[in-house]
Structure formats: structure tokens, C-alpha cells
Amino acid sequence: MASIRKISLGVLIGLLSISNVAVYAQKEKKAKSVVPATTTGLQNREYWCDLLYKIASPVIFNLANSTLKQNMPVEVPPGQKQDFFKKVTYLEAVGRTMAGVAPWLALPDDVTKEGKMRKELRTALLKGIANAVDPNNPDYLNFRTESQPIVDAAYMAQAFLRAPKALWEPLDSLTKKRIAQEFKALRTRTGAYNNWLLFAGINEAFLMTIGEQADPVRIEFARRKILEWYQGDGWYSDGPSLSIDYYNSYVIHPMLVDFFKVLTDKRRLNVEEYDKAVKRMVRYSEFSERIISPEGTYPPMGRSVTYRTAAFQALGQVALMEKLPEQIEPAQVRCALTAVMHRMYDQGQNFDRNGWLILGFCGSQPMIADGYTSTGSLYMATLGFLPLGLPADNKFWTDPATDWTSKKAWNGQPFKKDYHVDY
Template identity: 80%
Template sequence: MKNYTYAVLIGLGLLTAGPVLHAQQLRKAKPGVTTTGGQDREYWSNLLYKIASPVILNLANGTLKQNMPVEVPPGQKTDFFKKVTYLEAVGRTMAGVAPWLALPDDETKEGLLRKKLRTALLKGIANAVDPANPDYLNFRTESQPIVDAAYMAQAFLRAPKALWEPLDAVTKARIAEEFKTLRTRTGAYNNWLLFAGINEAFLMTIGEQPDPARLEFAKRKIQEWYQGDGWYSDGPSLSIDYYNSYVIHPMLVDFFKVLSVKKRIKEEMYETAVKRMVRYSEFSERIIGPDGTYPPMGRSVTYRTAAFQALGQVALMEKLPSEISPAQVRSGLTAVMRRMFDQCDNFDKAGWLVLGFCGSQPGIADGYTSTGSLYMATLGFLPLGLPADNVFWTMPAAEWTAKKAWTGQPFKKDYHVEY
């Protein structure tokens, strides 16, 4: 109870972010003990709060730039990263917490934490676009803000009633203006096209005139880069990493949803994108090892649980294949989180994420990675947007595919698909 008391006191505003969050220890499951869906949800929500609250509460207080460390890869200087890392932390955190914060208020312990974060985030968003605020974020220089504005846009698309509609008119106008300034720059010829596209799609949803070239270029090129069997290449050539989950599938589906609603594409194109993400999610579920580990392969492995964003989004949309039960996805992802966050020291003394995969491993960070980048990890928590009485949380625990396979149980064979 003592551990949860910390969380509730923070949720009620009686304690602040910082060292207290580090002291808040997550309840660890005993080896061999099967947890219920309710216990899993409590663990997920406490962990997401632990990760996200330093970013959100500091932004609300105007102290994000003051308190957030800027850790960079060995040999890199912090000067450039200080121009972009804060928007990275905010945009990525917003995209991860949005479905959870979209749930209605309730008086549960989780509900108090959720309401606290949502209220603080709304205040923080206003600070982020207020030129007079210490935490005014940089949308206007460098190319990197194209990326992290896109995650902010994705958050607004995922939770418009919770995160967009309550904002005051001045803040909304400022956000629109900041997004339009992104058009002065371009980025890489790969998944970055989606960032530019979804920024324009968001502007379209709030009544602004989008740039049709950015919409069309993103739509056409990502489609051209589809390789089959649920995999897109990231640009003209295929790279084996987690970018299909970090960016491509979830953002393409959200992008196409807007274009479909606005009659810019046929609904069949959106449905095909969803089917491809569902297929990719089958691979994601299969890479979860019996012990909750997964391969640290490819670029950006410091994004940790973001490797499972696509699987989580399919679960959130309640479109899991019939052969994959919600319970086995919940159980598998819980095993990943417990392996990643119970057995690896991923936070510094003040509760900020550190560069690494399992603990502090700055040497594996890519040259574009800094502290703010790491908040991609929140994207692995999308199923928290399903209410507590959803079957995802109420079904008894179930073994996932690799666990079945490695214990001699029957499991579904896997075959190539054509769409």
C-alpha cells in the first residue's frame, strides 16, 4: 500500500514529480505466479505514469527545460539536442498516453492518476506554444520538429475530446501556426514522409487548409514501399528493425483514417492498411520470448517498448486475428514490461529514462538519440485505452505463441499472406 500511496499522492497533487517518482517502486510479480488482468492493468498504468509524469508534470509547471537532463551518445555535444529534445519528449509521450487519457474520469486510484496527467498535459500544451513561457518548444528551426510535431498530431487524432477540444482558442490558434511553420523544412526520404503527411492531416481536421503535395507524397510513396506479408521498407530499401512498429503501420493507419473520413482516399485503402498492420502484429506477438525478452535488433532499440506499438494498436482497435487472444497479447506484453522495467535499471535518480535498452547503455544509442527520444517507450502502452471491463483485461492470463512453442504445446503455423 505504501508504494501505491506515493502514486495516489502524486495524482492528487500532494507530491511532485522528481526523486519521489524514482522512489515509487512498481509492484513486482513473484516468479511463477500468474497475475489477473486487473493486476496487469494496475502494473501497466503505474508504469506508464512513472515514465510519463516527469515530462507532463514538468511541462505543466514550466520546468521541463530546467529539470529534464539532456543525455546524448558518447562523443556528441548537447548544444544541438537542446534545440529539439524537449519537443521529442513531449510529442512522443503525448502519443503514448493519449488513448489512456481519453477514458472517462472515475474515482478509482488509476482514474485519479489519469485525471491528474490529463489536466496537467492540457496546461502543459498551452505552455509549449506560449512564446512567453520558459517551456516554449521549438517547432521553427531544425528538421527534427517535423517528427515530434507528428507524434503530437497523432495524440490529438487519438484523443481529440480529451486533448484538443478542451484547449482554449488562443492555444489552438498557436498550435496551428506552429504546425504550419514546419512547411519551411524537409527531412529524410523514408518514414519521415509520414510525419509531414500526418501533420497536414491533423491541420485538415481542425479546419486548416492542408498542403496537398505533402499529403499526396506521403500517401503514394509509403504505398509504393510495401514489400508484402505485412512489411514496408523504410524508404527505397528494406531495413530489418522495428520502424514498422515505431512509425509506419500505426501512423499510416491513423493518417489514412483521416484521409478516408475526409474523402481523400477510398475506404478500401484504409482497410488494406489496417489488414497489413494486423498481419505485422502477428510477427510482433511471435517475437516475445517465453521469458518476456525480444531481439534488440536494428536502429533505435533505445525506444524500448515502442517495438510493440503496432501490436498494441491492433489490440486497441479490437482487430486481433482470431488465433491470437487478447489475453495472450496482454500476458505477453506484461512479460515484456516486467522484463524490461523490473530487471533493468532504466531510470536515473530523478525518474528520467536513460540511454540504453536494458539499463544505461549509452554506447548503443544512435547519433540522433537524446533523452527526449526515449519517450517513444510510451507507445507500447496503447491498450490502456481499452476500459478495465474490456475482454483484454478481464480474460484469464494466457500463454503467448513463443511460450506455447517452447513448452511443446500446439501453436498456429505461420504462412505468407498476399495483401
């Protein structure tokens, strides 16, 4: 039965990718691509930096100025009311943005344009984090009610784990104490029986790293269930049932690997289990790279497609860890992701007039937003930018432009055959 599941899943993903390519190939005959001609890796990096700065800065600068709740719009799906979302959407925006920018902000200061951008964002974010946990601040964020904060505290925790020297250590002692209190307050609630278990687990793991007493039950339950839900060939089900969507990238692989890294460092998990989680994420990243069409599109399938470039968090994290499979060159990942970003963001249709992300996949498409989605949710998109944590002199950025797998395949070039794996 397991082998049948592997085969059917692989066939489905392949058909989706082929269909996606065919549709856009027809469109390309009629419309000029928005993807520019070949550029250098450093030009690609400048584009990524400018785009991430554009996406993240409204959240970070408003939080630093105590004007996030005042200025951030709260767009909700048709038929939904804003009242509930205003309790949770601001922490969503902050936690998710932090997790996406953390590797980039962890790079050392320098005098380049990019270095100045990083320093500006990091300085503002540190001020904003203090505001977020200050009960007397207008932008004091809600960790205390509703279940949703379990999720977005977890992305904040992931940011601290990804960039401890940049985002945790510089905080003053009172802010650190307040953050710990807010995280411990999350224990009064539970969430869904699916990827949410990882959120509770990584929140506890983060507390462990800052010297607080962690809840071993939440940690062990998350570890056991996620491993039980592994389906094979790099895919986890999201809970007991398999879902064909991007949650393996939005949450499961990156957060499980970061979670297991803490447990391994704290001698709560053997290194072999961590290594297996990494190998599975590497395998999943092969699928992620292959579904990017020659034109820089990918299938808008499953839940939460409004998270946009977060669909490639796992691929980006594997690149950031410099663990790409041997047959995937760093430059081909850079070029593929750059093509996706140009396709999705260059027309400006994903932002309102003040620079906030809007509900949709590629434009204003509020009808496709899930019932749990609001403006803050959309900042998952920053998770697609993790390779910016690699310095500018890394081969990811310096190697010559290289075609990615689907571009090679559809242009008659040699490309690697794909087979399932058993780990």
C-alpha cells in the same frame, strides 16, 4: 524476386526469435526470472498504469510547471555535444509522451485510483500544451528550426487524433491558434526520404481536422511513397531499402493507419485503401507477438532499440482497435506484453535517480544509442502502452491469463503454423 524477399525476411525473423529464446533459456537455468507468477488481468492493468504514470509524469508535470527545460537531463551518445540536442529534445519528449498516453487519457473520469491518475495527468498535460506553444513561457518548444520538429510534431498530432475530446477540444482558442501556427511553420523544412514522409503527411492531416488548409502535395506524396515501399507479408521498407528493425512498429503501420483514417473520414481516400492498411498492420502484429520469447524478451535488432517498448506499438494498436487475428487471444497479448514490461523495467535500471529514462535498451547502455538519440527520444517507449485505452472491463483485461505463441511452442503446446499473406 518479391517472393524470395518475403521468404528470406520471414526466415531471418524466425532465426532471430529462435536465437533470442535459446540464449535466454540458458540464462533461466542460472537465474530466477524477474517475471512474477501468473496474475489477473486487472492486476496486469494496475501494473501497466503505474508504469506508464512513472514514465510519463516527469515530462508532463514539468511541462505543466514550466520547468521541463530546467529539470530534464539531456543525455547524448558518447562523442556528441548537447548544443544541438537542446534545440529538439524537449519537443521529442513531449510529442512522444503525448502519443503514448493519449488513448489512456481519453477514457472517462472515475473515482478509482487509476481514474484519479488519468485525470491528474490529463489536467497537467492540457496546461503543459498551452505552455509549450506560448512564446513567453520558459518551456516554449521549438517547432521553428531544425528538421527534427517535423517528427515530434507528428507524434503530437497523432495524440490529438487519438484523443481529440480529451486533449484537443478542452484547449482554449488562443492555444489552438498557436498550435496551428506552429504546425504550419514546419513547412519551411523537409526531412529524410523514408518514414519521415509520414510525419509531414500526418501533420497536414491533423491541420485538416481542425479546419485549417492542408498541403495536398505533402499528403499525396506521403501516401504514394509509403504504399510503393510495401514489401509484402505485412512489411514496409523504410524508404527504398529494406531495414530489419522496428520502424514498422515505431512509425510506419500505426501512423499510416491513423493518417489514412483522417483521409478516409475527409473523403480524400477510399475505404478499401484504409482497410488494406489495417490488414497489413494486423499481419505485422502477428510477427510482433511471435517474437516475444517465453521469458518476455525480444531481439534488440536494428536502429533505435533505445525506444524500448515502442517496438510493440503496432501490436498494441491492433489490440486497441480490437482487430487482433482470430488465432491471437487478447489475453495472450496482454500476458506477453506484461512479461516484456516486467523484464525491461522492474529492476529500475532504465531510469536515473529522478525518474527520467536513460540511454540504453535494458539499463544504461549509451554506446548503443544512435547519433540522433537523446533523452527526449526515449519517450517513444510510451507507445507500447496503447491497450490501456481499452476500459478495465474489456476482455483484453478480464480474460484469464493465456500463454503467447512462443511460450506455447517451447512448452510443447499446439500453436498456429505461420504462412505469408499476399495483401
